Amino acid sequence: GEDVEQSLFLSVREGDSSVINCTYTDSSSTYLYWYKQEPGAGLQLLTYIFSNMDMKQDQRLTVLLNKKDKHLSLRIADTQTGDSAIYFCAESKAAGNKLTFGGGTRVLVKP
Amino acid sequence: DVKVTQSSRYLVKRTGEKVFLECVQDMDHENMFWYRQDPGLGLRLIYFSYDVKMKEKGDIPEGYSVSREKKERFSLILESASTNQTSMYLCASSSGSNYGYTFGSGTRLTVV
Numbered sequence: 001g002e003d004v005e006q007s008l009f010l011s012v013r014e015g016d017s018s019v020i021n022c023t024y025t026d027s028s029s030t031y032l033y034w035y036k037q038e039p040g041a042g043l044q045l046l047t048y049i050f051s052n053m054d055m056k057q058d059q060r061l062t063v064l065l066n067k068k069d070k071h072l073s074l075r076i077a078d079t080q081t082g083d084s085a086i087y088f089c090a091e092s093k094a095a096g097n098k099l100t101f102g103g104g105t106r107v108l109v110k111p
Numbered sequence: 112d113v114k115v116t117q118s119s120r121y122l123v124k125r126t127g128e129k130v131f132l133e134c135v136q137d138m139d140h141e142n143m144f145w146y147r148q149d150p151g152l153g154l155r156l157i158y159f160s161y162d163v164k165m166k167e168k169g170d171i172p173e174g175y176s177v178s179r180e181k182k183e184r185f186s187l188i189l190e191s192a193s194t195n196q197t198s199m200y201l202c203a204s205s206s207g208s209n210y211g212y213t214f215g216s217g218t219r220l221t222v223v
Contacts, residue, residue: 099212
């Protein structure tokens, strides 16, 4: 079955770059996602990447996909205190279908 | 503003009670999902539905059932609540596009 893994915690200084890593096991994963969850809030889709891409950039966010190693990363440039949240990576076989999530990485941004 | 609405934000129930968690979406989405969220475990899929009256088991269906009698409503049922079902429950719906996947705010259920 599918398995998605992330490290539990990341601490970063305001203004630095954050890099959150994720590994997955299912080579048939078609879409890979990054979601953000702020305290007391639901999940917000940040970005996603299709499996035939190796990079996607969206303002301060850069997603890198190494399909051979089944490794996904999210880089946040110029990290702000508002970026403190839990970040989940997830995968699906088709757009809009069920998602398999990693355990989430709690990012703490220190002033 | 499109929405997935979960009927309760917080619930406290007793062991052995039958519990209903309701989810309603107003986006005419075909797909609906129930996840539970536990610290360090992320979100785990309980049940999902790709059409009215259709349901499929997710990764952790034991102790749960679902009902989808209308397109907009997807109910999660705990037949006999147990303390290990204390968790945050998240409902989601999707249209079949990546940006159309929307989550509700969650129901924090405590079983005592």
